[in-house]
Amino acid sequence: MIFISKLINYVKIFWQSFKLFWQAAKVTSSILLILIPIQALIPSILIKISQVMMDGLLHHNFSNELIVFWGIAFFVSVATIPINTSLQGILTDKLIAFVNIKLMKKSADIKGLNLFENADFYDNLQLVSSEASWRPVNLIVFGISMVREIITILSMMILLSNYSIFIAFILLLSIIPQSIISYHIQQNSFETMVTRSPDARKIQYYSETLLTQKDAKEVRLFGLFNFFIDSYHNVYQKMHSKMKKVRLTQMWNSLIFLLISAFLSVFSLVWIIQKIRNNEISAGSFLVFVSTLTATTASVYALIENSSLLYDTLLYMKKYFNFMNIKEQNDYSGTLAFPNDFKSIDYNHLSFSYPGQNELALNDVSFNVKSGERIAIVGENGSGKSTLVKLLMRFYDPVKGNIKINNKDINKMNIDDYRKNLSAVFQDYSKFYLPIKDSVGLGNIRKLNDKQSIINAMQDGNFYETFKNKNLSLNTMLGKQFDNGIDLSGGQWQKLAISRAFMADSKIIILDEPTASLDPRSEFNIYQSFIKMTENKTVFFITHRMSAVKLADEVLVLKSGKIVGFDSHDKLMKNNKYYADLYNLQAKSFE
Numbered sequence: 001m002i003f004i005s006k007l008i009n010y011v012k013i014f015w016q017s018f019k020l021f022w023q024a025a026k027v028t029s030s031i032l033l034i035l036i037p038i039q040a041l042i043p044s045i046l047i048k049i050s051q052v053m054m055d056g057l058l059h060h061n062f063s064n065e066l067i068v069f070w071g072i073a074f075f076v077s078v079a080t081i082p083i084n085t086s087l088q089g090i091l092t093d094k095l096i097a098f099v100n101i102k103l104m105k106k107s108a109d110i111k112g113l114n115l116f117e118n119a120d121f122y123d124n125l126q127l128v129s130s131e132a133s134w135r136p137v138n139l140i141v142f143g144i145s146m147v148r149e150i151i152t153i154l155s156m157m158i159l160l161s162n163y164s165i166f167i168a169f170i171l172l173l174s175i176i177p178q179s180i181i182s183y184h185i186q187q188n189s190f191e192t193m194v195t196r197s198p199d200a201r202k203i204q205y206y207s208e209t210l211l212t213q214k215d216a217k218e219v220r221l222f223g224l225f226n227f228f229i230d231s232y233h234n235v236y237q238k239m240h241s242k243m244k245k246v247r248l249t250q251m252w253n254s255l256i257f258l259l260i261s262a263f264l265s266v267f268s269l270v271w272i273i274q275k276i277r278n279n280e281i282s283a284g285s286f287l288v289f290v291s292t293l294t295a296t297t298a299s300v301y302a303l304i305e306n307s308s309l310l311y312d313t314l315l316y317m318k319k320y321f322n323f324m325n326i327k328e329q330n331d332y333s334g335t336l337a338f339p340n341d342f343k344s345i346d347y348n349h350l351s352f353s354y355p356g357q358n359e360l361a362l363n364d365v366s367f368n369v370k371s372g373e374r375i376a377i378v379g380e381n382g383s384g385k386s387t388l389v390k391l392l393m394r395f396y397d398p399v400k401g402n403i404k405i406n407n408k409d410i411n412k413m414n415i416d417d418y419r420k421n422l423s424a425v426f427q428d429y430s431k432f433y434l435p436i437k438d439s440v441g442l443g444n445i446r447k448l449n450d451k452q453s454i455i456n457a458m459q460d461g462n463f464y465e466t467f468k469n470k471n472l473s474l475n476t477m478l479g480k481q482f483d484n485g486i487d488l489s490g491g492q493w494q495k496l497a498i499s500r501a502f503m504a505d506s507k508i509i510i511l512d513e514p515t516a517s518l519d520p521r522s523e524f525n526i527y528q529s530f531i532k533m534t535e536n537k538t539v540f541f542i543t544h545r546m547s548a549v550k551l552a553d554e555v556l557v558l559k560s561g562k563i564v565g566f567d568s569h570d571k572l573m574k575n576n577k578y579y580a581d582l583y584n585l586q587a588k589s590f591e
């Protein structure tokens with residue numbers, strides 16, 4: 001029963017995958033659809049013509065037309081090979097692009113970050129995206145050859161059934177156990193090796209650590225090569241012994257079934273020899289029978305091998321379709337527009353914990369901010385500062401309470417319209433490896449080609465000085481991995497990210513430690529332009545530099561997810577001991 005339901009599932013995914021071919025390339029798929037049965041039937045046709053020729057020769061009524069038919073059939077059989085290869089290549093290219101574009105479009109539908117916190121989802125996403133560039137090749141190669149083998153086998157069965165339906169049936173039956181075992185083994189090896197089993201994930205991480213630029217410095221400085229190579233080797237040995245077992249079982253099973261199949265073939269041969277001896281069939285038929293038997297056996301094994309390799313790909317496709325069908329739990333279906341007369345933001349008894357965590361990252365947070373105010377958010381590491389603004393950006397939904405703008409729950413607003421009104425520089429800002437023009441301009445996609453706005457934003461974000469001194473142009477490519485690409489220092493990248501945020505016409509600006517990698521002069525300049533730029537804008541800036549808080553109208557002090565102070569800097573210094581201690585501690589370190 002389990003096998004039947006698995007088989008049905010397999011056929012369903014196969015069908016779904018075939019629909020992808022169609023969607024990706026209608027013309028190429030149609031030509032292939034015509035070509036597959038032709039290719040599949042040619043072997044039987046050639047055998048049949050040979051049989052008629054043989055009988056003609058034996059009975060002295062050979063017709064020369066048969067040679068022409070045979071020649072045509074033979075030409076078709078060889079000519080379809082290069083045509084098929086080229087078409088499969090074209091289809092593969094189109095399918096790879098199609099699958100990847102669909103994946104990217106699906107990613108655009110995921111508005112929040114909740115799903116990314118789910119290890120299973122994240123693993124699936126990694127698998128689906130990293131293999132999307134080659135899995136479709138297998139899907140096409142094995143999928144097409146499987147269909148072709150099935151048609152060939154069926155046509156051979158028809159030829160064989162001319163001699164004995166019984167023998168045709170037995171041969172067909174012998175496929176089933178071998179197939180079940182092959183699929184089972186294929187699934188095992190997929191789970192062990194290909195999917196993100198914890199061990200597979202570990203070895204991938206070890207090799208990446210040594211091979212990517214990200215960790216190159218520490219790996220070299222601390223001499224970590226042997227450590228990671230040994231770790232890789234140890235985990236690999238463990239996995240390898242599991243895989244070796246799987247592969248040896250596969251080999252023994254195949255040998256047993258090949259033995260059964262050889263036995264069946266010998267049995268059929270003895271049977272037909274007997275028939276010839278009894279003069280029940282002609283000697284010509286013997287040759288045809290043997291060719292059919294050999295061709296059928298070859299096709300049966302090709303079918304088993306290709307379909308079990310296809311099975312592996314279908315397990316991947318299942319993950320792909322699962323990803324394509326995934327739905328976010330958070331509701332992003334709100335339709336309200338962001339108010340034109342934006343007046344206030346209210347956090348109302350808001351509590352939040354990250355998915356899978358019991359601890360509250362924010363605990364009953366309530367405060368009110370008026371449009372145009374500059375709010376500094378301060379607190380120790382892990383006190384909830386970034387979380388507070390992530391909820392404002394609607395990356396997560398609160399567990400309790402809500403955030404309102406002009407008294408309307410932000411969850412009721414259209415997410416894309418809502419986010420157009422927000423701009424941010426994150427602690428872990430993105431480094432877009434694109435021409436400078438785009439890397440800055442992406443902050444406001446509508447102004448991507450507005451060179452003056454881009455230059456203004458670079459001036460405000462303090463990147464312009466670097467731009468001039470290094471003789472860069474708007475078309476200079478960022479990222480050493482590209483031809484003529486350049487890299488920037490940490491602080492320069494940060495200034496670029498700030499410039500990007502300054503591109504936006506947003507009403508609310510969020511800066512999560514915007515000056516962490518900046519030198520004091522750049523920090524001063526950034527804050528100067530910041531004051532200029534953010535007139536009439538509502539600004540939240542998270543900072544550990546207490547000197548910056550003086551720029552804020554009010555300071556929000558967080559401690560372990562709770563608000564412990566919300567007032568102007570001067571008043572807090574007078575009335576809030578926790579804040580005053582925090583401030584004085586830093587002030588002292590500069591004395």
Ligand SMILES: Nc1ncnc2c1ncn2[C@@H]1O[C@H](COP(=O)(O)OP(=O)(O)OP(=O)(O)O)[C@@H](O)[C@H]1O
Nearest residue numbers: 117354357361379380381382383384385386387388
């Ligand atoms: N993605 C996450 N999943 C689970 N817990 C998280 C996640 N991000 C943050 N946390 C936890 O939530 C709490 C608040 O984190 P948050 O990043 O908001 O602190 P923060 O005040 O911005 O800290 P820092 O000053 O170090 O940047 C911390 O206990 C942190 O460990």
